[in-house]
Amino acid sequence: MSRRYFGTDGIRGRANGLITPELAMKVGQAAGLVFQRGEYRHRVVIGKDTRLSGYMIETALVAGFTSVGMDVLLLGPMPTPAVAMLTKSMRADLGVMISASHNLFEDNGIKLFGPLGFKLSDDVEKQIEQLLDESLDKKLAESASLGRARRIDGVHDRYIEFAKRTLPRDLSLDGLRVVIDCAHGAAYKVVPEALWELGADVIAIGVEPDGFNINKECGSTAPEALSRKVREMRADIGIALDGDADRVILVDERGHVVDGDQLLAVIAQSWKEDGRLSKPGIVATVMSNLGLERFLQSNGIEMVRTPVGDRYVLEQMLKQGYNVGGEPSGHIILSDYATTGDGFVAALQVLAVVQKLGRPVSEVCHLFEPLPQVLKNVRYRAGKPLEDDEVKSAIHAAEKRLNGHGRLLVRSSGTEPVIRVMGEGDDREMVEEVVDTICSALGEAAAAAA
Numbered sequence: 001m002s003r004r005y006f007g008t009d010g011i012r013g014r015a016n017g018l019i020t021p022e023l024a025m026k027v028g029q030a031a032g033l034v035f036q037r038g039e040y041r042h043r044v045v046i047g048k049d050t051r052l053s054g055y056m057i058e059t060a061l062v063a064g065f066t067s068v069g070m071d072v073l074l075l076g077p078m079p080t081p082a083v084a085m086l087t088k089s090m091r092a093d094l095g096v097m098i099s100a101s102h103n104l105f106e107d108n109g110i111k112l113f114g115p116l117g118f119k120l121s122d123d124v125e126k127q128i129e130q131l132l133d134e135s136l137d138k139k140l141a142e143s144a145s146l147g148r149a150r151r152i153d154g155v156h157d158r159y160i161e162f163a164k165r166t167l168p169r170d171l172s173l174d175g176l177r178v179v180i181d182c183a184h185g186a187a188y189k190v191v192p193e194a195l196w197e198l199g200a201d202v203i204a205i206g207v208e209p210d211g212f213n214i215n216k217e218c219g220s221t222a223p224e225a226l227s228r229k230v231r232e233m234r235a236d237i238g239i240a241l242d243g244d245a246d247r248v249i250l251v252d253e254r255g256h257v258v259d260g261d262q263l264l265a266v267i268a269q270s271w272k273e274d275g276r277l278s279k280p281g282i283v284a285t286v287m288s289n290l291g292l293e294r295f296l297q298s299n300g301i302e303m304v305r306t307p308v309g310d311r312y313v314l315e316q317m318l319k320q321g322y323n324v325g326g327e328p329s330g331h332i333i334l335s336d337y338a339t340t341g342d343g344f345v346a347a348l349q350v351l352a353v354v355q356k357l358g359r360p361v362s363e364v365c366h367l368f369e370p371l372p373q374v375l376k377n378v379r380y381r382a383g384k385p386l387e388d389d390e391v392k393s394a395i396h397a398a399e400k401r402l403n404g405h406g407r408l409l410v411r412s413s414g415t416e417p418v419i420r421v422m423g424e425g426d427d428r429e430m431v432e433e434v435v436d437t438i439c440s441a442l443g444e445a446a447a448a449a450a
Contacts, residue, residue: 008308014106026136156190242330258365261289270352380417421442
């Protein structure tokens, strides 16, 4: 069955476009029915980020869940990883996060977590999708069995305690000046508070949400404001989260950006030295730089690659028993602590290494030189350009040319009619040439099909 609603990370789209109150209510009903597993009172926790449309979607979800007899616990603005953690700790049957992650305020989304705090499997999402297209009138609860909804206080403190406990008890951030950019998103209260409790000198930006400014020229997808602030305040480190705080990018004391690949290198090396890697390897995606792979290999650490998407990273981690995984975008999953990417917990692990080594972040977080990487997008209107013979021939020739000196990745976007061509290697000129050759072939095939 083709997937009409769920993408790689829940259901996401324009608020009042794809994500309407009707759809949200139906998702609540469908998910509520799928997760009813017996005669007891079922409960769902719902968190959200700071988008204006969050109010509308939250209310519609409450109507959906209560109409099928589920009790609803409303958390208010909370990071995605906090919702996953609270779903498990509050013994809920289901967790929901209302967020479009790093997108701007016009979009929103619905992410679902099972009772153990993990994102749903493809099979469970298919069950929900089937119900979304059916009439559910006859499956609604009897009048006396309708659910109740209430707001829960004190959840911020729970997440702060959880995050702090991922560090050794005697580790303090005293003496560290930290600039934190919360992207005017879900972490705007909890993360500055947690850093302060750990002893850091905290300068917080992106902590004045107004419903419209989430991720706007701030956060992990736009770290320029953070870089400027770090230099202005002469801070030791900058931390940029995205709108729902499941990804993180750091900035060193010079204002230079540290991406997810460098963070993976720092954590993997540190955990290996401390005997904390569950096995000598980590999981990354096909987008991670070859420089990271070579660095890890030189340290006796294997790197397993998966398709793009943190759900595939986690799937492989669980399947093969790894406890560290992530993406260059800053989705870092540390399964000893969390069931999903947690930007703040990942940042804390790096801060712990910085404190332990007593060296500047620019040294601690620059463990390898990334290989030159070229990424270009080719948009198409119709057809399947990747199946064109000329395109296949160009890809084959490029792979032959890069053999042993680089990597090539050609893939269709999961969200728009675009083919992404990524090449990396020791010789930037050669990489640019092979990428341009493939893009040219794709462009011709796309034009012929239009």
